[in-house]
Amino acid sequence: MNPLGPDAAAAAVADACDVAAHQRCFVAAIAATRRGVPAVCDASHAPGFRVHANTGLRALMDALVANHPSIAAVLGDDVDRVARAHALAHPAQDGRLLLYGAHFADTLRDVTPDHPGVNGIPLHALARADRMWTEAHVAADEPAARLSEVAAIAPHRLPDLRLRPLAATRWHVVPGRDLFATWDALRRDVALPPPDASNAGTVALLVTRPADEVMWSPLPVAGAVFLQACRDGHRFGEAVARVHEHDPDADLSALLPVLFEAGALRILDPGSDPGVNPGPSP
Numbered sequence: 001m002n003p004l005g006p007d008a009a010a011a012a013v014a015d016a017c018d019v020a021a022h023q024r025c026f027v028a029a030i031a032a033t034r035r036g037v038p039a040v041c042d043a044s045h046a047p048g049f050r051v052h053a054n055t056g057l058r059a060l061m062d063a064l065v066a067n068h069p070s071i072a073a074v075l076g077d078d079v080d081r082v083a084r085a086h087a088l089a090h091p092a093q094d095g096r097l098l099l100y101g102a103h104f105a106d107t108l109r110d111v112t113p114d115h116p117g118v119n120g121i122p123l124h125a126l127a128r129a130d131r132m133w134t135e136a137h138v139a140a141d142e143p144a145a146r147l148s149e150v151a152a153i154a155p156h157r158l159p160d161l162r163l164r165p166l167a168a169t170r171w172h173v174v175p176g177r178d179l180f181a182t183w184d185a186l187r188r189d190v191a192l193p194p195p196d197a198s199n200a201g202t203v204a205l206l207v208t209r210p211a212d213e214v215m216w217s218p219l220p221v222a223g224a225v226f227l228q229a230c231r232d233g234h235r236f237g238e239a240v241a242r243v244h245e246h247d248p249d250a251d252l253s254a255l256l257p258v259l260f261e262a263g264a265l266r267i268l269d270p271g272s273d274p275g276v277n278p279g280p281s282p
Contacts, residue, residue: 144263159237210263
């Protein structure tokens with residue numbers, strides 16, 4: 001039984017709807033003001049409107065910088081200009097600002113097209129690496145498989161083994177560059193590797209979170225091929241074949257321990273859905 005009575009309850013619902021409508025109008029007006037276009041409903045006369053508009057923009061910019069420390073380290077004072085451009089073009093879609101900046105790499109392509117990057121690695125690739133850390137941090141918890149579990153499987157059953165990257169597993173490759181060494185130095189605020197070292201060959205970046213803390217490590221390109229094959233739904237034997245197609249000399253006995261020690265993979269139960277893990281964006 002409703003203690004308010006039908007009339008009072010209806011009034012309360014109407015008031016709540018009015019408040020929600022006002023909030024939507026207020027947010028839309030702020031977004032329109034930032035873009036310099038007319039608002040569908042004008043809330044600019046509301047008390048504190050300008051303060052809310054400016055504070056909200058500053059919050060997005062600060063979140064973007066905090067979520068992309070490698071970009072902040074490279075751009076220095078210019079990071080505010082780039083962050084402002086992104087915040088104006090991409091209003092937050094989620095109140096959790098830790099998640100803000102999903103499309104920042106695209107903004108960097110547009111706003112800093114002539115920036116040389118770092119050690120031949122473009123800014124958008126560094127931003128993607130920062131985003132990988134965030135995605136790994138907030139991903140669902142899953143138990144990582146151990147290499148000993150795979151070693152215990154009968155050899156004739158190994159080709160049909162189904163492995164998938166954990167929800168937190170991310171990787172990225174910049175052809176011809178050592179992404180791990182450069183991003184790791186920027187992330188930890190230590191001296192950058194010399195350019196000739198970064199250009200010596202392709203080393204991918206692997207980001208994982210097998211437990212509570214996000215981890216990152218260097219990954220041979222063959223490892224990225226193996227992870228991609230597992231993500232695409234291939235069985236163990238098929239994934240190994242993909243690796244050998246890419247690099248006939250790849251050493252699986254050295255590669256697999258890297259992946260399992262990093263906590264990058266899980267074993268699907270025989271009866272589980274063989275659907276692919278969404279994994280990282282290409």
